[in-house]
Amino acid sequence: MATIDDVGLSMYREMVRGQAAEQWILRLIDGGEALVLYHSARGQEGVAVGSIAPLRRSDYMFYVHRGVGQLLAKGIDPVELFGDVLANTAGSTRGLGAGIVHVVDPSVGVLGQSGTVGGTFPLAAGAALSAKYRDSGQVVLCMFGDGTANRGTFHESANAAGAWKLPVVWLCENNGYAVSVPQSASTPVADLATRAAGYGMPGVIVDGQDAIAVYEAVDTAVRRAREGEGPTFIEAKTVRFRGHFEGDPQSYRGDADTAALERDPITLLADRLIEAGLATDASLAALAAEADREMERAVDVARAAPVPDRSRLFEGILA
Numbered sequence: 151m152a153t154i155d156d157v158g159l160s161m162y163r164e165m166v167r168g169q170a171a172e173q174w175i176l177r178l179i180d181g182g183e184a185l186v187l188y189h190s191a192r193g194q195e196g197v198a199v200g201s202i203a204p205l206r207r208s209d210y211m212f213y214v215h216r217g218v219g220q221l222l223a224k225g226i227d228p229v230e231l232f233g234d235v236l237a238n239t240a241g242s243t244r245g246l247g248a249g250i251v252h253v254v255d256p257s258v259g260v261l262g263q264s265g266t267v268g269g270t271f272p273l274a275a276g277a278a279l280s281a282k283y284r285d286s287g288q289v290v291l292c293m294f295g296d297g298t299a300n301r302g303t304f305h306e307s308a309n310a311a312g313a314w315k316l317p318v319v320w321l322c323e324n325n326g327y328a329v330s331v332p333q334s335a336s337t338p339v340a341d342l343a344t345r346a347a348g349y350g351m352p353g354v355i356v357d358g359q360d361a362i363a364v365y366e367a368v369d370t371a372v373r374r375a376r377e378g379e380g381p382t383f384i385e386a387k388t389v390r391f392r393g394h395f396e397g398d399p400q401s402y403r404g405d406a407d408t409a410a411l412e413r414d415p416i417t418l419l420a421d422r423l424i425e426a427g428l429a430t431d432a433s434l435a436a437l438a439a440e441a442d443r444e445m446e447r448a449v450d451v452a453r454a455a456p457v458p459d460r461s462r463l464f465e466g467i468l469a
């Protein structure tokens with residue numbers, strides 16, 4: 151069966167869920183209810199849903215600060231997400247807050263994100279080593295941005311993964327910028343995937359605006375990892391539609407970005423679904439409306455939760 155028949159509609163549903171959640175987060179920030187910094191995922195939805203759809207619930211995932219869509223697609227309860235945004239006990243951190251950057255829920259395979267970008271590389275290699283050692287059949291998906299790809303931790307983790315044939319998929323969401331720094335100013339190669347050769351793994355470049363293409367690339371890498379053939383480095387070329395963070399004036403962005411901003415992954419998938427006879431404008435609008443209602447209900451539940459007791463601050467501190 152073609153990928154579009156198989157997972158096209160479910161990926162579209164996850165795209166609009168992610169965007170509905172993002173819109174609610176922005177409303178909570180604008181209204182002064184949430185005191186968090188937020189990094190928009192707008193424009194990168196093709197990577198978010200295409201990368202998660204091939205995974206099993208038990209597979210592990212390390213996400214990035216733009217990961218609202220990935221978190222929901224992997225199975226994070228929206229109430230937990232909004233609880234973290236509101237810094238109350240409904241959150242996955244039970245009140246530590248900080249927005250979506252510290253969401254962890256091992257029961258759905260979400261092992262977290264690192265405030266120090268690139269901190270997840272050794273953790274992903276370790277989780278993959280654990281899966282291999284236990285012969286659990288689990289695969290680890292580790293996402294990171296193009297700027298983060300230059301961290302030293304990537305070298306040691308990718309090297310170990312290649313040497314030990316660990317079941318990990320390294321997925322670089324290359325949106326061309328690290329905050330205001332264009333890739334060309336920080337990186338000597340145009341295609342980060344070429345680095346894969348040095349780690350003895352396939353390097354694959356994929357159009358990140360095309361959720362179907364991302365799905366197929368990640369699915370191939372996941373199968374390969376599950377069969378014991380080792381890691382893959384996928385570079386998904388994508389576009390960050392908004393600023394690095396909400397409030398970023400983006401004065402560093404030039405005209406060259408204008409054309410790229412027109413390739414909207416949500417519209418591209420919608421067009422493909424309609425063309426394939428799998429949806430209509432009305433049915434897709436209904437999915438978006440349902441996603442908005444789902445997120446509104448989740449916001450209401452999260453809003454009703456209390457803030458934590460001060461003692462929560464000291465839980466989990468080991469030394």
Ligand SMILES: Cc1ncc(C[n+]2csc(CCOP(=O)(O)OP(=O)(O)O)c2C)c(N)n1
Pocket residue numbers: 214215216265266267268294295296297298299325327328329390394
């Ligand atoms: C080690 C470290 N340096 C700097 C930061 C601050 N910081 C947070 S996100 C970010 C940009 C990361 O760029 P990229 O990896 O390209 O991801 P993108 O934001 O474009 O999705 C930076 C510098 C950090 N969190 N950790």
